[in-house]
Amino acid sequence: MRILIVDDSRAMRNIVRRRLREAGFGDHAIEEAGTGAEALTQIKAAEPDLVMSDFNMPDMNGLQLLQRLRSDGFKTKFGFVTSEGSDELKNAANGAGALFVIVKPFTPEIFQQVLKPVLS
Amino acid sequence: MHLESEDIRKVAETVWSTMLGMELAPVEAPSNAKDEEFLTACVSIIGDWEGITVLHCSAPLARTAASAMLGTEEPQSDEVRDALGELANMTGGNIKPLLPGKCELSLPSIIEGKNHQVTMPGSELMNHLYFECQGQPLEILVFRGKQGLSRSIK
Numbered sequence: 436m437r438i439l440i441v442d443d444s445r446a447m448r449n450i451v452r453r454r455l456r457e458a459g460f461g462d463h464a465i466e467e468a469g470t471g472a473e474a475l476t477q478i479k480a481a482e483p484d485l486v487m488s489d490f491n492m493p494d495m496n497g498l499q500l501l502q503r504l505r506s507d508g509f510k511t512k513f514g515f516v517t518s519e520g521s522d523e524l525k526n527a528a529n530g531a532g533a534l535f536v537i538v539k540p541f542t543p544e545i546f547q548q549v550l551k552p553v554l555s
Numbered sequence: 556m557h558l559e560s561e562d563i564r565k566v567a568e569t570v571w572s573t574m575l576g577m578e579l580a581p582v583e584a585p586s587n588a589k590d591e592e593f594l595t596a597c598v599s600i601i602g603d604w605e606g607i608t609v610l611h612c613s614a615p616l617a618r619t620a621a622s623a624m625l626g627t628e629e630p631q632s633d634e635v636r637d638a639l640g641e642l643a644n645m646t647g648g649n650i651k652p653l654l655p656g657k658c659e660l661s662l663p664s665i666i667e668g669k670n671h672q673v674t675m676p677g678s679e680l681m682n683h684l685y686f687e688c689q690g691q692p693l694e695i696l697v698f699r700g701k702q703g704l705s706r707s708i709k
Contacts, residue, residue, distance in 0.1 A: 443662075444638075444640065444644075446624040446625050446637050446641050447641050449624060449625050518647070520648065521652065539574070
């Protein structure tokens with residue numbers, strides 16, 4: 436499967452990539468985008484199987500990215516990996532069609548538990 | 556609204572150990588000497604409660620943290636700033652649930668240099684924690700703003 440990691444922090448994209456490997460998902464093809472706009476372009480060019488996106492990013496945040504994808508007809512599996520763990524965000528994320536919200540900091544075990552049903 | 560320093564200590568220790576595999580040791584007083592280079596990362600919390608979470612970290616510790624996050628031995632300056640900003644983001648993000656009402660996080664701001672301070676005019680310093688990590692100093696500060704947010708660098 437192809438997984439797109441979206442985060443304005445390169446350090447965080449690297450940690451997400453590493454956690455995917457540690458959780459046993461290292462065989463999947465992993466791509467990265469540094470902004471919501473960049474992710475939108477990449478997804479429209481070649482839709483991945485899963486998007487794992489930060490929430491708080493400049494210009495287009497993760498929720499706006501998800502809403503834009505859905506309004507443009509994309510049903511791409513989408514989840515958040517974010518420091519924003521409020522109930523408000525989780526409700527908004529679920530309402531927009533996100534499959535999960537993983538709150539930072541996170542362990543490989545959390546990735547395993549949350550992503551196994553998504554990536555199976 | 557009073558934030559317990561113990562809760563902030565647990566947040567900081569969890570973030571650094573979970574994401575970096577690095578242990579923070581609480582210490583009583585700052586160990587940094589003058590004229591050493593530090594990086595300061597600030598994340599604002601805005602909403603029903605307003606304030607700023609600040610990470611003040613020696614440059615060597617910031618580089619070590621960036622190295623751990625990126626998996627590189629010699630991170631570039633922008634990578635170090637990025638890594639510290641993310642640590643501030645995670646610290647602020649995990650302090651936010653301890654606060655009343657609805658709040659949002661800002662994107663992090665990074666300051667670097669020697670002998671600088673971050674102050675928040677019209678605010679109250681609520682918590683100031685000191686740590687050491689691999690022999691290097693780290694401070695975490697939480698300011699509560701009285702009305703609106705502004706900050707200055709001295």
